[in-house]
Amino acid sequence: MTVTAVPGTAAARRPVPRLRKLEDERWLALVLLAPTAILLGLFIAYPFVEGVLLALSDARVGDPGHFVGLANFAKLWNDNIFWTAVWNTFWYTGVTTVFKLGLGLWLAMLLNRHFRGKALVRAFILLPFIIPTVLSTFAWKWMFDPTFSVINWTLHQLDFITQRINWLGDPNLAMASIIVVNIWRGVPFFAISLLAGLQTISPELNEAAAIDGARPWARFWLITWPLLLPVTMVVMLFSVIQTFADFQLVYVMTGGGPANATHLFATYAYQIGIGTGLLSQGAAVSLAMFPFLFVIVVIQLLYIRRVEVR
Amino acid sequence: MVQTKRRSVIKLAGSAAAVASTGMAGILASGRTPAYAQQKTVHWLRWVDFVPASDTLLRKELIPAAEKELGMKINLETVNGNDLQPRATAAIQSGSGPDLIMAFNNYTYIYANSVVDVSDIAEELSKREGGIYKYCRSFCSDGKMFMAMPWAVIGAMVAYRKSWFEEAGFNAFPQTWQEYHDAGKKLKAKGRPIGQTLGHTFGDAPTFTYPFMWSWGGKEVEADGKTVAINSKETIESVKFMTGFWKDCCDEGGLAWDDTNNNRAFLSGTISATLNGASIYIETLRKPDQYQTEKGKPMKEDIMHSPLPKGPAGQFGMHLMQSDMLMKYSKNQAAAKEFLRWIHAEKNYGKWFESQKGYSTPPTTKWESSPVWNADPVLAPFKVAARLGQAPGYAGPPNAKAAEGLSKYIITDMYAKAVQGMAPEESVKWAEGELKKIYSA
Numbered sequence: 001m002t003v004t005a006v007p008g009t010a011a012a013r014r015p016v017p018r019l020r021k022l023e024d025e026r027w028l029a030l031v032l033l034a035p036t037a038i039l040l041g042l043f044i045a046y047p048f049v050e051g052v053l054l055a056l057s058d059a060r061v062g063d064p065g066h067f068v069g070l071a072n073f074a075k076l077w078n079d080n081i082f083w084t085a086v087w088n089t090f091w092y093t094g095v096t097t098v099f100k101l102g103l104g105l106w107l108a109m110l111l112n113r114h115f116r117g118k119a120l121v122r123a124f125i126l127l128p129f130i131i132p133t134v135l136s137t138f139a140w141k142w143m144f145d146p147t148f149s150v151i152n153w154t155l156h157q158l159d160f161i162t163q164r165i166n167w168l169g170d171p172n173l174a175m176a177s178i179i180v181v182n183i184w185r186g187v188p189f190f191a192i193s194l195l196a197g198l199q200t201i202s203p204e205l206n207e208a209a210a211i212d213g214a215r216p217w218a219r220f221w222l223i224t225w226p227l228l229l230p231v232t233m234v235v236m237l238f239s240v241i242q243t244f245a246d247f248q249l250v251y252v253m254t255g256g257g258p259a260n261a262t263h264l265f266a267t268y269a270y271q272i273g274i275g276t277g278l279l280s281q282g283a284a285v286s287l288a289m290f291p292f293l294f295v296i297v298v299i300q301l302l303y304i305r306r307v308e309v310r
Numbered sequence: 311m312v313q314t315k316r317r318s319v320i321k322l323a324g325s326a327a328a329v330a331s332t333g334m335a336g337i338l339a340s341g342r343t344p345a346y347a348q349q350k351t352v353h354w355l356r357w358v359d360f361v362p363a364s365d366t367l368l369r370k371e372l373i374p375a376a377e378k379e380l381g382m383k384i385n386l387e388t389v390n391g392n393d394l395q396p397r398a399t400a401a402i403q404s405g406s407g408p409d410l411i412m413a414f415n416n417y418t419y420i421y422a423n424s425v426v427d428v429s430d431i432a433e434e435l436s437k438r439e440g441g442i443y444k445y446c447r448s449f450c451s452d453g454k455m456f457m458a459m460p461w462a463v464i465g466a467m468v469a470y471r472k473s474w475f476e477e478a479g480f481n482a483f484p485q486t487w488q489e490y491h492d493a494g495k496k497l498k499a500k501g502r503p504i505g506q507t508l509g510h511t512f513g514d515a516p517t518f519t520y521p522f523m524w525s526w527g528g529k530e531v532e533a534d535g536k537t538v539a540i541n542s543k544e545t546i547e548s549v550k551f552m553t554g555f556w557k558d559c560c561d562e563g564g565l566a567w568d569d570t571n572n573n574r575a576f577l578s579g580t581i582s583a584t585l586n587g588a589s590i591y592i593e594t595l596r597k598p599d600q601y602q603t604e605k606g607k608p609m610k611e612d613i614m615h616s617p618l619p620k621g622p623a624g625q626f627g628m629h630l631m632q633s634d635m636l637m638k639y640s641k642n643q644a645a646a647k648e649f650l651r652w653i654h655a656e657k658n659y660g661k662w663f664e665s666q667k668g669y670s671t672p673p674t675t676k677w678e679s680s681p682v683w684n685a686d687p688v689l690a691p692f693k694v695a696a697r698l699g700q701a702p703g704y705a706g707p708p709n710a711k712a713a714e715g716l717s718k719y720i721i722t723d724m725y726a727k728a729v730q731g732m733a734p735e736e737s738v739k740w741a742e743g744e745l746k747k748i749y750s751a
Contacts, residue, residue, distance in 0.1 A: 062402045062424035062638075075747070080740075146563020147575050169565030171730060255392075255510040257719075258565040259726035271510075274396045276717040277420045279403070 104190020
């Protein structure tokens with residue numbers, strides 16, 4: 001019911017209360033969006049702009065420096081450690097994402113079945129994700145210890161190796177080691193998220209397909225996978241962003257070594273900016289991550305939109 | 311017991327009345343915290359000492375005594391040595407943090423803009439204690455100001471298993487790198503390699519690689535501190551020697567070691583020798599029943615120390631310098647200086663030095679005559695560490711550029727790359743490129 005004021009009545013003569021403005025959708029939207037906008041501005045836009053300004057200066061620790069344009073980026077262009085970090089970051093993100101998706105999906109499918117102790121198993125699966133990264137990574141560091149590795153000890157006891165494997169001292173093995181730990185840590189996130197997605201798919205669709213004679217693989221490929229795709233893409237989006245900017249795991253395991261072989265964007269930025277005090281150069285390394293991430297995110301978002309429209 | 315006097319009660323009542331009458335607005339307008347909250351506080355950030363007894367002494371005895379005598383609160387915070395630089399950077403940029411921060415080596419030059427000149431206290435100490443060693447002075451003073459108060463030098467000597475070297479035919483520690491290579495080859499063949507880190511860690515890696523390079527005649531820059539001179543026949547020779555030495559003599563896992571790995575490896579009987587402070591030996595003194603040789607004897611009786619061997623250009627050492635920076639942003643500078651004076655007083659510093667049992671060498675010459683050095687001949691080589699050391703950046707000064715090269719592990723990585731398979735000429739060329747970026751900036 002709409003109440004309209006009659007001209008000349010007492011109601012019409014009363015001043016309009018300020019709250020009335022909120023009855024206007026435009027004002028209401030502004031008010032509701034304001035806290036989020038302020039938070040985004042404070043914690044995302046401001047540091048981002050500060051980072052850009054820093055990257056365009058020659059600031060060092062304790063010295064605000066001067067504007068130098070793109071000089072820091074020019075330095076990076078000729079910096080072979082930076083290019084190692086670029087290559088490592090893509091390799092690390094690509095390989096871990098493929099494995100996390102494959103293993104996570106497999107686990108989600110298993111957990112979507114009915115069996116005794118399902119709740120307990122689900123809780124256990126989440127453990128790697130719950131334990132603080134630094135803590136679990138230290139445990140892995142000890143397992144890969146060049147001298148006292150329990151993995152080496154087990155392999156030796158089982159007669160698989162005669163000499164110690166130099167897990168974190170060999171550049172390729174060090175990379176493989178951090179990839180393994182990242183996969184171990186990331187699989188639960190994929191598994192639980194995809195499990196949530198699987199549970200939104202009506203079992204009747206699969207049952208109907210089974211009655212029509214569709215085999216399990218066909219049912220997965222033609223029914224489950226297309227319906228799970230929007231969730232999968234969102235999970236992948238989060239995972240790619242997190243993995244691309246990963247820091248803690250590599251910092252604890254290898255510190256970017258041996259001889260810079262495992263540096264990612266974040267660890268290299270940290271070593272230059274914080275360790276050496278060259279803040280502007282560190283900011284430039286950090287900022288160099290942005291265009292790569294931006295392209296990846298845009299592609300994924302466009303894909304998600306297409307999938308959702310379809 | 312604190313006595314309550316009539317005057318203090320009146321004072322307290324007065325402040326309470328003032329707060330009550332003017333409220334928070336009054337306090338804010340005065341720009342001062344209320345009188346009862348104005349206790350002087352000094353926040354001191356140090357590393358977690360490799361001699362735990364010294365941290366215990368600081369916490370349980372020295373800090374409480376300082377608090378009592380100076381009437382101030384002292385917060386001692388200890389962190390992993392590798393985390394000191396990040397903490398310093400973060401504190402400087404945010405303009406708040408510990409009042410005193412421990413610095414290693416020539417990192418003081420990186421933070422020179424952000425520290426308070428402590429020349430007055432340092433020169434007082436130098437005058438009182440027979441002079442600050444040139445080595446220590448070069449790390450803490452740029453000639454114009456003391457960027458930090460020199461605290462101690464941690465001598466880096468080779469700790470080795472005497473009996474194992476004797477079994478390999480060496481009754482004394484090898485004098486030259488070639489002899490050390492010969493000994494190491496025999497030891498590794500017996501499953502007792504030499505342990506050495508070539509990882510990204512502040513202590514044992516650079517204190518090995520810099521003197522190694524110098525002993526072959528290699529150097530970062532010329533004496534002008536500008537001309538990068540690393541790409542020389544001498545450096546290449548040193549890298550070539552390192553690749554053979556690494557393969558024949560060393561535990562190859564060392565590429566990923568930090569400063570703690572070699573302690574664990576030595577104490578577990580996995581390695582026969584390693585460049586280190588005296589912490590391994592001190593740990594065996596502390597727990598003689600736990601650390602034993604394969605023959606069931608206390609390991610402490612089988613450990614000796616020696617300087618690094620000689621190379622064609624001579625014998626060199628680089629020892630970890632520790633100093634305390636008083637930060638410019640600190641609001642407690644006067645109190646921090648007061649505390650620095652107190653802790654460096656002979657009666658207080660002496661207690662700490664004794665607790666180190668020879669792990670640390672004080673920055674002044676006076677302590678060479680300390681009975682600590684006569685108490686145990688195994689620790690005697692550490693006595694003159696500060697006399698023999700050479701600073702990173704040689705042949706140039708240990709300035710900010712040298713500190714940047716050290717922080718980026720360029721010399722260490724040059725050797726690490728070569729032992730991983732890069733041609734020695736290539737790894738030296740890589741280091742030259744990295745150093746040129748620093749020295750030409």
